[in-house]
Amino acid sequence: MEEKKYISQLPVVEAPPGFESQVLARVRDRKVRAVRRRRWEFGLAGVGAVAVAVVVLISPGIKQPEYSARQVKTDNSSLETIQVMEPLNLENEMRRATDDPQTVFILEKVSDQPLIQQVRY
Amino acid sequence: MNKRMDDQELMEKIKKGDEVAFSQLMIMYKDRVVNFLYQFTGDYQLAVDLSQETFLRVFFKAKKYRPIAPVSSWIYAIAANLARTERKKISRQAAIPLDEVTDSYSAGTYSLDHNDPGLMRNVKQALDRLHPRYRLPVILKDVEGFSQEEIATMLKLPVGTVKARISRGREYLRRWLEEGREIKNRAEENEGYGLKLPDD
Numbered sequence: 001m002e003e004k005k006y007i008s009q010l011p012v013v014e015a016p017p018g019f020e021s022q023v024l025a026r027v028r029d030r031k032v033r034a035v036r037r038r039r040w041e042f043g044l045a046g047v048g049a050v051a052v053a054v055v056v057l058i059s060p061g062i063k064q065p066e067y068s069a070r071q072v073k074t075d076n077s078s079l080e081t082i083q084v085m086e087p088l089n090l091e092n093e094m095r096r097a098t099d100d101p102q103t104v105f106i107l108e109k110v111s112d113q114p115l116i117q118q119v120r121y
Numbered sequence: 122m123n124k125r126m127d128d129q130e131l132m133e134k135i136k137k138g139d140e141v142a143f144s145q146l147m148i149m150y151k152d153r154v155v156n157f158l159y160q161f162t163g164d165y166q167l168a169v170d171l172s173q174e175t176f177l178r179v180f181f182k183a184k185k186y187r188p189i190a191p192v193s194s195w196i197y198a199i200a201a202n203l204a205r206t207e208r209k210k211i212s213r214q215a216a217i218p219l220d221e222v223t224d225s226y227s228a229g230t231y232s233l234d235h236n237d238p239g240l241m242r243n244v245k246q247a248l249d250r251l252h253p254r255y256r257l258p259v260i261l262k263d264v265e266g267f268s269q270e271e272i273a274t275m276l277k278l279p280v281g282t283v284k285a286r287i288s289r290g291r292e293y294l295r296r297w298l299e300e301g302r303e304i305k306n307r308a309e310e311n312e313g314y315g316l317k318l319p320d321d
Contacts, residue, residue, distance in 0.1 A: 003294040006244040007263040013159045015151040016169060020144050023176045027140070030177065 128192035135183040143180050150193065151176070153265065154200050160260045161204045163249045171207060175200040190274055197265070198275040201257055208253055247297045255290030262287050 128149075134142035154175055158168035178199050186195055248256060261272045269287070273280040 003244075003291050003298060004263050006240070006298070007248065007259065007294070010160065010241060010245060010248070010264065013156050013165060013168070015155040015172065019151050019155075019169070019173070020147045023147060023173050024140060024144065026173060026177055027143070027180050030181070 129188050132183060132186055132188070132192055135180060136186070143176075146179070146192070147176055150196055153193075154196060157197065157260060157265055158200055158204055160248065160264050161201075161253070161256060162207070163245070167207070171200065171203050174203055178203075191271070194267075194271050194275050197261065197267070198277075201261075201275060205253060205257070243301055244294075244298070247294050247301075250297065251290055251293055255286050255293065258283050258286045259290040259294070263291075 128146070131142045131146045135146065151172065155168050155172045158171045158175075159165055162168050162171070175196065179196055182199075186192070248259070251259065257276065258272050261267045261275065262269070267275070269280055269283050272278075272287075273283045276283065278286075
């Protein structure tokens, strides 16, 4: 057990003077750096989002729809509505319908055998 | 118990970013942490740097602390992890050719006389020679006075493993100290048989 005794008698060292103030200074420094880093991250994220939006809007590879809902709205608001009255002669329509040959489908049973037969090889 | 309560209260305040509470905690533990890291690394400046890093982590990771273990155990666990990481970093960087490596410990001689100023130096050298796997639990037990259960919690090892490592570490130290003593005795014997040159 001698070794245990010797180890416990080893010279003890202490923290240097000003230890706490140095640590506190490093704590504040890291806080400031963390805030700066967060700002950078937000800034970069914002720039990235804007860049993606610009690319999406300007890119010629992406085909715009020919007639979008927005265009419909703007067209409706800017133009006057013109009511078109078209005469319709229902008599002619009815006559044409009666002239067409009428098709009659007769459903007839043609076999007594069941529809699905067993296949033999 | 009161001390532990104080520690817990301080930790609760540190979790909210209270720098005054953090300073109080540092005052309570800075010397112990520096001494522990000095005994482990053998380098005072490195021990101070690692201690500062330990307390920085205590401040910024305070929210991760759970009051199931004493604050001291948690702080020592952080310090031990940092010390181990630093040791690995140093061992990766140090690429010394084998020819240049000298066994400085076995070349040293000392006696086990308590008045011998070289004794403690040699004990320190033996401790430095010990593999960190054994050195860490031995220091925590014999220098810092933690129980085996507390050391097991700090190092995240089973209690049985901690016991075995402490025992093995002490055994190595005893063996090396005895070897050093034999070398010293042999050197003294050789000096006794040496020829004396006549004075002019």
